[in-house]
Amino acid sequence: MGVTKNEALELADQWVAAWNAHDLDAIMSHYDEAIELTSPVAAALLCVPDGTVAGKAALRGYFQRGLEAYPDLHFGLEDVFVGIDSVVLVYTNQKGTRTGEFMGLSATGKVVRVIAHYNA
Numbered sequence: 001m002g003v004t005k006n007e008a009l010e011l012a013d014q015w016v017a018a019w020n021a022h023d024l025d026a027i028m029s030h031y032d033e034a035i036e037l038t039s040p041v042a043a044a045l046l047c048v049p050d051g052t053v054a055g056k057a058a059l060r061g062y063f064q065r066g067l068e069a070y071p072d073l074h075f076g077l078e079d080v081f082v083g084i085d086s087v088v089l090v091y092t093n094q095k096g097t098r099t100g101e102f103m104g105l106s107a108t109g110k111v112v113r114v115i116a117h118y119n120a
Contacts (some may be wrong), residue, residue, distance in 0.1 A: 003105060008082045011109070012089050016077045022067050028060055032110035035059050039116035045069065070094070 011030065018026035033056045042062060043051030053062045067073060074094040081088040086104045093099065097118055104113035 002084060003082055003087060003109075005082050007109070008080050008087045011087060011103075012077055012080045015089065016075050016091065019073065019075050022073070024060065024064060024067065027063055028056065030111050031056055031059060032106050032108075032112040034112055035114070036112070037062070037114040037116070039114070040118060041066070041116065 037053045075091045079090040100117045102115045103111045
């Protein structure tokens with residue numbers, strides 16, 4: 001498929017805007033039904049050791065809990081890296097934590113795999 005730089009920047013801008021608006025429907029519009037997300041925050045918030053959330057319905061529930069747990073949540077986009085069928089977003093949250101999220105994309109441009117990393 002291949003992701004262009006412009007497509008990656010557009011995805012990043014729309015994704016950050018949806019999170020900053022706390023608009024769950026807009027956030028979820030970026031994800032495929034078969035999404036699988038792995039994150040240390042998911043491990044802590046959901047009490048699942050491997051930090052994996054599978055499927056769009058489960059991801060929606062996780063994101064809803066996250067928005068409720070962090071009412072002041074806000075992301076500041078720092079950088080976007082482009083791969084063949086993936087992007088990596090680097091951003092800082094409201095607490096100053098830097099995050100790098102690998103996002104694997106489907107043929108339709110929806111996110112099917114996320115692996116989140118946080119600075120220590």
